[in-house]
Amino acid sequence: MSLRRTAISRMKNGHVDVLVVGAGINGAVSAAALAGRGATVALIDRADFGGFTSQESSNLVWGGFKYLENYELPLVFGLCKSRNRLMKAYPDNVKEISFLATLGNTAPFKPWFAALGATAYWGIGQFGTKPPKLYSAEKLEAVEPVIDTTSARGAVQYQDCYLVDNDSRFVFSFVRSAIEAGAAVANYVELVSARREGDRWVCQLRDTDSGEEFTTTARVVVNAAGPFVDELNTAWGLTTDHRIVYSKGIHLIVPRLTTTRHNRVLAFFDDTQRLFYIIPMGRRSVIGTTDTRVDDPHTQVTDEDRDFLLAQINARLDLPEPLTHDDIIAERSGVRPLVVRRGGSDQTNVDWTSLSRKHEIERDDARGVVTIFGGKLTDCLNVGEEVAEHVESLGIPLEKDLRNWYGEPAAATRKEFYRQARLMRLDSLRTKPDTEPLTDRLWRRYGRRAFDLLEMIRADPTMGEDVMGSADYLRAELHTAAEHEMVVTLDDFMRRRSKIDLVVRDRDILGSPGLAEVAGILFGDAADARLADYVASKTAHA
The missing domain is CATH 1.10.8 (Helicase, Ruva Protein; domain 3)
Known part of the structure; x- marks a missing residue:
């Protein structure tokens, strides 16, 4: 019997301490953390593991240099700390990489000011990476010849990290960790309905591949549905202090634009003064991302998106021939679930890019539900630990956290x-x-x-x-x-x-x-x- 069928058999008419709904990065780390600390756990997703938001990221593990612009110092400190932990725990998967940011006419900062910010960023990150560098326009041309330095005032180089493989593969590493710790895990299993009976949830599940339906009961449910957390909570009659809004981001994957000798990320400010990047992916380059407010989490790349990014990159690189639609090998389009408070501003009169990327976790003690709002790949270990604390507060006894639910082998x-x-x-x-x-x-x-x-x-x-x-x-x-x-x-x-x-x-x-x-x-x-x-x-x- 396959690993998946075995897991579904365990879920049928079974009882677990915690049912985690959604197997993106938040659900995967939650299941791994809980199972690693002795809880009985079931993890389900109506599609594949890491198959929605978590497969559309920039593949970056970073502390959020750009969040310094909005003075989100605690957020940046926390993300840098998380980045450093991931570097240490996953030395072959999470690699340090240079970000070379060109400051041209569209940049909102002068090079010296950006260098000051990069130095502060390095310090906030507890000096966990190589120190930043400041380049003149003349030096920049020698450092990275592919950059068109005609309008460049200079550049700053700082350090962060990236995932050598893709984001979904990283998510799956936590799924595997949960399985190895005893969790019952299955993709393509959707939650049809859930009702609270006494001290437990009775959950009707469906195997979307076979059509078979079955029941699982759980003392606690973790809502890790990413962009769909509000939809689930509404179905359960839950009221929360936070809600999710969406920002669409796209990436275009093209043939490698930079030399493989220097594996670095190139950063630029587009014509609207928003950052976008050229990120190495083996023999390819990933261009992105955009930041557009949308109301539907289901998105796709449009011709307008393609034209905008290609125009921005062609204006900033000295290429033998401008990039065209024919150069696009693949595309990525997804939403960032951003957290806002209910009852406050609808965010229509604020700078869309200023909305925080931090996560929030809420617990409903009466119903036994933990909801994860927002989140980033970089912050995943914190999410797992915080969810475990909330589940423990709901009466599920957990073993001491030995931190053996994540990381590469010895x-x-x-x-x-x-x-x-x-x-x-x-x-x-x-x-x-x-x-x-x-x-x-x-x-x-x-x-x-x-x-x-x-x-x-x-x-x-x-x-x-x-x-x-x-x-x-x-x-x-x-x-x-x-x-x-x-x-x-x-x-x-x-x-x-x-x-x-x-x-x-x-x-x-x-x-x-x-x-x-x-x-x-x-x-x-x-x-x-x-x-x-x-x-x-x-x-x-x-």
Whole structure:
């Protein structure tokens, strides 16, 4: 029986201490923290893990340099502290990276003032990164030749972090942690209804893949539905002090614009004096993000969005040819759930970008509900710890927090993996230019499970072959995903367990002779149907 079916079987007519609804970053860390401290936990999502807001981020783990503009010092301090914790806990996944911010005619600050802010930011971050630097326009041209310095007054370089792999993969690491701590976890399971009976919630759930419905009871429900938290609370008759409003952000993924020798983020102020970035993603660059108020959490990239970002970037880079729509490999569009207080301003008369990105957590003692409003990838560990405190206040006994529910395996385990990989000459299996060593990639993605991949390759060398050419994914990785990563649709794998959909053009994916084998390994007898669904979705999007 598959890992997912086993989890659903455990949920049927079962009772747990906590049911977590929503498996984005907030729900995943909540489940991991609670299960890691001994609570019985069920985690569900009506779609895939990290499949909505958490798959549309900038892949950055940062303290929020731009929040200094609004004097949100406590927020910046907390985020920097969280960033430093994540760097330490995930040294192979969360990497320090330079942000090179060009100060041109559209920048609201002079270079010296921005450098002062960067120095303050470095101090607020407890000097956890390399120190900032100030560059003149002349020096900037030498440091990063791709930047058009015609109107540049100078630049400042400061440090933050980014996720080497994609955001959904990072979310899934917490899902795995919850599973390993004993949680029952399933994607594509929706909450149909919930009612409070005595001291527990009776929850009607539906497996959206099979259509089967079943019941689970829980003493506490954690509402981690991201942009949909208000919708759930309204259905339950709950009144909260906070609510969610939406800011739409988009990213365009194009061929790499900067040299791979210098892995840095380029930052610019657009014509409206808002920051946007060029973020490295392997052999690609990610341009974004925009910040637009919307009323619906379901968003898409429009021609207006594309034209705006392309115009902004073409005006600030010295490219051989201007970027056009044809250069766009993939796109991302999502909303930031921003927290505002009920009964206050409707935010129509304030600067939209000034709204805080901080999270809020509310607890309803009478009903046994914890609601998470807002949040960021950077702040995820704090969210998990705070949710655990609230759940404990609702009468669920928890064990002492040993902080073993997050982080990469111990350094000694990593050293042993690298030793074994070196003995079997793992990195010699590939010779592609501008790609990282296999040893680094497999360890970062799989941790202790990477040893199993070595065993597969030792037993069958074809397991070390790339299945889809430019996708850079080994046959052994697909078998691991099929067994351990709850892949229900082909999109789950292509977009979230991996980032193939983000770095390979749709026409190249659909034309790859390896795509059918990918589906076959992941789904067995159901491969044809899953592949047809995926192709149909791609065709509809086009």
